[in-house]
Amino acid sequence: MPGRISDTVIQQILERVNLAELIGQQVKLKRSGKNFVGLCPFHSDGKPSFTVSSDRGFYHCYGCHEGGNAISYLMKSRGFGFREAASHLADIAGIELEFEEGDASAWKETREKKRVLFNLNRDANAWYRVNLRSAGGNEALRYLKGREISDDMISRFQIGFAPHGSGLHDSLVRSGAPMNFALELGLLSKRRDGSIGDRFRNRITFPIMTVSDDIAGFSARTLEADGIPKYLNSPDSDLFRKGELLFGMVQAREMMKKDDFTLLVEGQIDALALHQAGFTNAVAPLGTALTEHQCAVIRRFTSNVIIMFDGDGAGIKATWRSLGLLMSQGLYGKIVTLPEGADPDSLLREHGIEAVHKAVETARPFMEYALAHLVSESDGSLHGRTDAGRLGVELASQFKSSLDRDVFLEQLASELRLPLDQLKSRSRGANGRDSGDDALRLIASIPPREKRLLELVLRKPDLARHFSDESVFAFLTSDAGKELVLALLDAYEEEGRVDVQALLERLDLPELLDIYAGLVLGDYDPPPEELDAEMLQKLHSLRREGLKRDLEEVARRIRRAEADGDMDRCFDLLLEQQKIWKAIARVENARDLEF
Numbered sequence: 001m002p003g004r005i006s007d008t009v010i011q012q013i014l015e016r017v018n019l020a021e022l023i024g025q026q027v028k029l030k031r032s033g034k035n036f037v038g039l040c041p042f043h044s045d046g047k048p049s050f051t052v053s054s055d056r057g058f059y060h061c062y063g064c065h066e067g068g069n070a071i072s073y074l075m076k077s078r079g080f081g082f083r084e085a086a087s088h089l090a091d092i093a094g095i096e097l098e099f100e101e102g103d104a105s106a107w108k109e110t111r112e113k114k115r116v117l118f119n120l121n122r123d124a125n126a127w128y129r130v131n132l133r134s135a136g137g138n139e140a141l142r143y144l145k146g147r148e149i150s151d152d153m154i155s156r157f158q159i160g161f162a163p164h165g166s167g168l169h170d171s172l173v174r175s176g177a178p179m180n181f182a183l184e185l186g187l188l189s190k191r192r193d194g195s196i197g198d199r200f201r202n203r204i205t206f207p208i209m210t211v212s213d214d215i216a217g218f219s220a221r222t223l224e225a226d227g228i229p230k231y232l233n234s235p236d237s238d239l240f241r242k243g244e245l246l247f248g249m250v251q252a253r254e255m256m257k258k259d260d261f262t263l264l265v266e267g268q269i270d271a272l273a274l275h276q277a278g279f280t281n282a283v284a285p286l287g288t289a290l291t292e293h294q295c296a297v298i299r300r301f302t303s304n305v306i307i308m309f310d311g312d313g314a315g316i317k318a319t320w321r322s323l324g325l326l327m328s329q330g331l332y333g334k335i336v337t338l339p340e341g342a343d344p345d346s347l348l349r350e351h352g353i354e355a356v357h358k359a360v361e362t363a364r365p366f367m368e369y370a371l372a373h374l375v376s377e378s379d380g381s382l383h384g385r386t387d388a389g390r391l392g393v394e395l396a397s398q399f400k401s402s403l404d405r406d407v408f409l410e411q412l413a414s415e416l417r418l419p420l421d422q423l424k425s426r427s428r429g430a431n432g433r434d435s436g437d438d439a440l441r442l443i444a445s446i447p448p449r450e451k452r453l454l455e456l457v458l459r460k461p462d463l464a465r466h467f468s469d470e471s472v473f474a475f476l477t478s479d480a481g482k483e484l485v486l487a488l489l490d491a492y493e494e495e496g497r498v499d500v501q502a503l504l505e506r507l508d509l510p511e512l513l514d515i516y517a518g519l520v521l522g523d524y525d526p527p528p529e530e531l532d533a534e535m536l537q538k539l540h541s542l543r544r545e546g547l548k549r550d551l552e553e554v555a556r557r558i559r560r561a562e563a564d565g566d567m568d569r570c571f572d573l574l575l576e577q578q579k580i581w582k583a584i585a586r587v588e589n590a591r592d593l594e595f
Contacts, residue, residue, distance in 0.1 A: 006098045017093055022089075027301070041299060045063055045330055078211075117181055117184070117238060120172075124172075127160075128161055131160060132154070132204075140204050160207075206218065218234050242285075246297060251280065253301050261306055262304070262305055263306050263344075264284070273349075289321055306336060312340065332365075332366060335366065335369040337364070370395055375416065396409050462492065466535060
């Protein structure tokens, strides 16, 4: 196993990488003062709750409480391991990774394997592109020209052609490429007789890119009229998972951020046609139903989606499924209703660009479309209305926003003439609260005075030493505050230092992560001596107020003893009262309070 990466190297990486630029490749960020804000890539975010500080190399979401630095961002957003994330950023920063101890060979082998796999896909793509422009690619070019796909689009999307035969296999053999990796990627396949040949034959190839511009795999369309399947994708591998990728994302991402919406279509040709017509924010899933992971990819660039699926029965069903999924992931938008049998490509070819503009402009918002669809499906009958009501409740139960859900159900009840209370009771479930409301509720659970104490400790963790005294520790009433202080004391005792962010994530204390993020991302950065002084002042005040509460309690008990005629207990309580008065006097007269 590779040893631990040097702390010095990690610090150099984090200092050299511009976090806003890194995250801005996937998330639409807007400047807000010295920081940047945007929609969180980690949860269904209805409003910008995600803040990034390039100066401090820190990001945080006040909705789902995710936070961290450039390394943790890659680990959470792209599924990298720690070393893989550090390696990726080291390449960006131009830093050579150094390990303190251990054997780094296993890690380097994994990294090298991915590099070889990506290079194989790149080489195969280059071979496909050359074949498209050769004599053998004439039929494929005629097909693309017949679909009015221009040379510019062919080049921009790196479209190629896989001919009959085993030309790619032979080319890879000549270049000395590893055949086992080519088989793993699905560039080659084993035949029944045990021989190895090309997987894609007589097909137009569309490379499927990662957001990092690497080729994860291919989707290939047959040129044969009865070819089955019409589109053949690369098999799942270390690089390619079709439920996590979208065709056209690399080409669309900048316009998605600029226009703040994406056009979601069913197929590659539809996406290509729209890009060529100037709608350069169009993307398409890879022949499968839309997935949560693909929604998360879209959400990194925009929270608004216009669905433009085919106008046939299958397209309508796919629209309904996607509508519910998108809203469950906090994505909103509109739906284009195409004529029966039409698709975006045919609409463009038969009616021109203006027809698409009009279709987009007149698209119905998600909830309005859903209401109209349910009303039309109900056919006005009692059975039809109740069936439509059940479908509406299923849809509404997916909404992340409780306000959206309530408004939709009220309108649905009115349109279908159904009892609202019944619809609402059926829709209640786990998704009934907004994450932003949860965040506010968590922070509000910490008393304001205690929150300030914890802010001081989070800014200067060694202040936790004051709480080693049981009488001071008693000032903490929240479970989160107690858990933090105990963990800090343990960390200092065992290691002599502490990484507060890592500690909070390990302890799973989202309310304190929010407080910590507010401190790190804020403008105020007081000197350490000011924090020391304020901590002593706060503890002084709390000790004094605690003693006064004790005094009030003893006075109450004295009055009760006097009323009961118990003079012995009364005398004991008077002695206790005198001790408290002396303690208060010491606190009041103290200049340098130390606990």
